[in-house]
Amino acid sequence: MRDHDTKIGVLAGVLARSVGLNRDLLLKIELLSDPKWLYVVRGAVERLAETVGFAAAECRSVVRAVDEALTNVMRHCYCGRLDQPIELSFRWLGGHSKAGQKKGLEILLCDRGPAVDKSKLHPKTSGELQPGGLGLQFIREAMDSVGYKRVGHTNLLRLVKYLPSEKP
């Protein structure tokens, strides 16, 4: 687990630096792929989003996006195994007040499961009475940016939500 943790952390850092955005690490969570921890993570994410400055509805949508992303990893990447590593990093964007640079929250979700089939990353058509498939829809509707990358043996999901633009 320790070796996994270190490698995931290094890879997440490489991806973060390669994107070239200003960032400050706010919170890092390492957990096992047991659904019982979703409740704990939701609580932390809700408080974090509130602290960063999101309004109540936006906090709920951030919580929903992270929760659904974790659920997808647990179900589809780790196929229900309860003992696999997942890492979440929450970083502040726009910390150095560059003109025109949007401020917001960047969330990196890393897992060591098999590579994701990108063709399955499209949300289901809404309104269909089909069980399941809503998670991706919730994620894309909640976040301003959703990106996936495979680095070595690690899946990296990057979610970004910007704070509402300040009125002049």
Next chain:
Amino acid sequence: MQISIRRVDNATIVDVSGDIDLASSPEVRKVLLHEVRDNRKPRVVMNLSAVRYIDSSGVASLVEGLKASRDIGSRFILVGLNGPAREVLQLSRLVKVFEIYNTEVEALAARV
């Protein structure tokens, strides 16, 4: 998450409280399908007034309950759809698919 069953006249009331997520939605699904398919009550009412959070797997469980009820010609009703649960069903574009009432009394009295 806690789930319990009550029988009222010819209906089953399923009371759920807490969070319905990947950890608890399998139990919700199991209970709903048992009540709809096995007990075959003409009306199964899902009380969501004490649900604080529901994710896509929870919504999927509700959809499965609805489909199972349609298969056998019974009714599957949601009551007490509060803020978090209503918001998620609206995001799922499923609010108009379910039969929804504000209170249990209304749900039990509602005619077809």
